[in-house]
Every structure is written in structure tokens, then in C-alpha cells.
Amino acid sequence: MNSTFELDKTYVAPTYNRFPVEITSGKGSLLYDINGKEYIDMGSGIGVTSLGFANEDWINAIEKQIRLVQHTSNLYYTAPCANLAKVLCQKTGLKKVFFSNSGAEANECAIKAARKYAAEKKGADYNIIVTLEGSFHGRTLTTLAATGQAHYHELFNPLTPGFVHTPINNIKALEETLKNNKVAAIMLECVQGEGGVITLEADFINAINNLAKENDIIIIVDEVQTGNGRTGKMYAYMNFSITPDIVTTAKGLGGGLPIGATIFGAKCQNVLSFGDHGSTYGGNPVVCAAALSVVNQINDSLLAEVTEKSNYIFNQLKGAKGVKSLSGMGLMVGIEPTSNASDIVKKCMEKGVLCLTAKNKVRLLPALNIGWPQLEKAILIIKQVLGENI
């Protein structure tokens, strides 16, 4: 057996079902394993390496900062943190940012802020966070409680109390849920990622917006997977008529270094005050310099490219052999195959294309700047495998 497989199986906690592949390097949307086999990457490390591997500007930004100072703690000011916060506010029209290290942490911060806002405004009993069935918000005990998928909860009870799940695209049920609970916030993904690449109906998102505004309920949009250009807009909510009070993001923001961001609108911008929250690594200058390079590269021309490539993928796969349905937005694509999704992913990997699954679907999250030749080749192979596996 490959020695890394052996070491990993011996010493790394067995929480992941890894493919028997050891990745050693990458460039653009190509990855290489220890045997020199080349793969076209259609997963981006689950939506993280949004500008591919070894992006020149991103590496330069990291290199420059790491030679200056790699960490300071939040006792002092650093420019990358302040500049990144400014750019995120400019791109969203929101007001202030709290930095952490992951999607789950970004959501934890949003939940704390929403609870404090409601406690001060309406009373401490207004602490319920409403989330959607099929949602995914993270793996900490609180974000697991937020996650509307029971199978993640089993054996970890009791979870943090105060979360109520309501079905997607059901306005009546949402109205009931809001009527029957003392609600601080509604949290949603505009496109549910882990839940199966499911885009919420525009009418439902609109209803969330209106009901929340009428009742002074905080809207938290979880853009951990959908954010940072993934859907063809800077953030997925911008495709809909909803005005979030808090936006959380992570995954693609750092381009491959760990970062979480909780972005507050006018209503919540000063809710968390001195001593209310913190993170030792949060706002780390190297990570923020990397993220600044990422967000500065997500310009209108890259976003237009995302939409163009998305249209290409949907056109190629629509009605293709072995495809039952397609879902998603931008470069976040769900393919419901007529056969088993994991088998498809395995066969694609053998043929040099790396894909993901989400529930019963094959999920594609390629780099936003994937080259056309690689994209065309990958889709051709995915189409072939889907067609052979009916």
C-alpha cells in the first residue's frame, strides 16, 4: 500500500471516506497524483479553490504578506484585514465584517448576533432561529442544530436548543412557523449545497424577505458555498429580491486558505460589541491578503464568464443520456443521474475528472476561471460516463 494511505489510516481519525488517490500538486484546474496521473478538477476542494491552483496573483499576495508578518492577534491593526472588510462591504452594500476561520464559525457568529439583537429589541425569549429542511450550516453543535437534516444529528444530542426547521418552498408552513415561535432570525441558503444543489423558488425567498421585514426578524443568508462568484453574482442572494441583515461566507473566499466572514448590514452592524465575540486567528493578515486577491479577481468579466460556462454545462447535459434532472445556478451544478451518483463519480475519476456528490446527485463546483478546453473535455467525459451507466 502507498505509505501515505498507511500513515493516514493509522494516525488520522477515520471521519473521511477518502478516494485511494494521493494528490501532490495542481496548476489551474489540473491536479496531479503521486503517480503523475492528471485530473481535471470539477470540485475545487468543495467550492474552495475558486481561482484554481497556484493562481499567480494569489501566491504573490500570500508570499508578500508572509514575509512581512504572518500573525499578530487581534490586539493590533493590520492592513489586509481592514482592506478586505472594506471590499466586502463595498461589494455588498453591507456595513461591517467579523472574520473567523470557517463556514461553521461564520454562522455561529451570525446566530449570536441575531440572538443578541432580538434579546435587546424584543426580549430574551425571542431566541428561535428558523432554518430550512435540507439545509446545511456546519458541524459544530450549534450549526448542526441549525442544519435541517436529521441524519447529521443522531448520536450527538443534546444539540444547542432554539432551532426550528420549516420545509422549503412552502410559504404557508413558514407563516405558521413564524406565528408559533418567538423568532429571532431566519437562516437560509439560496441554493442548498450539501442538501442536493436545490435552488429555492424566487417566490419563497421573496416571502421570507417580506415576512422577516414585517416582523423585525433578522435574515441570515448562508453564502458559505454559494458566495464569492459561484452563482454568477458576487453573492447568490443578489439573484433574488431579498435584503439580508447578515451574510455569512467562507469556502471560496480564501481561495484555499481558511477564512470565514460574517458581514453585517445596518441593523446589526454594532450589535456585537467589545468582548462579545472573538477569534485568535480571525482576520489573520496572510489569509486576508489571500482573500483580498480572490475578491479583487471576481470582477464583472469573471462573473460573465461564470454565467457563460454555466449555460454551456446546462446545455450540454440537458436531456443527455443518463440524466434525470439538472439543478443549481452558475457553476454550482447538480446532476440527478438515472444510476448511482457515487458510481458515476468513481468512473469519472478513473477517466481523469474529479466530481463531487450531494445526496443522490453528482455535484460540479469547478473553479470560476476553469479554462474552456478543460471544461469541454471534463463535460464530454462526464456525459460519456452518465450515458454508459443507465
Ligand SMILES: *Cc1c(COP(=O)(O)O)cnc(C)c1O
Ligand atoms: C460547507 C458549508 C458550511 C460549513 O463550512 P465549514 O467551513 O466546513 O465549517 C456551512 N454552510 C454551508 C452552506 C456550507 O456549504
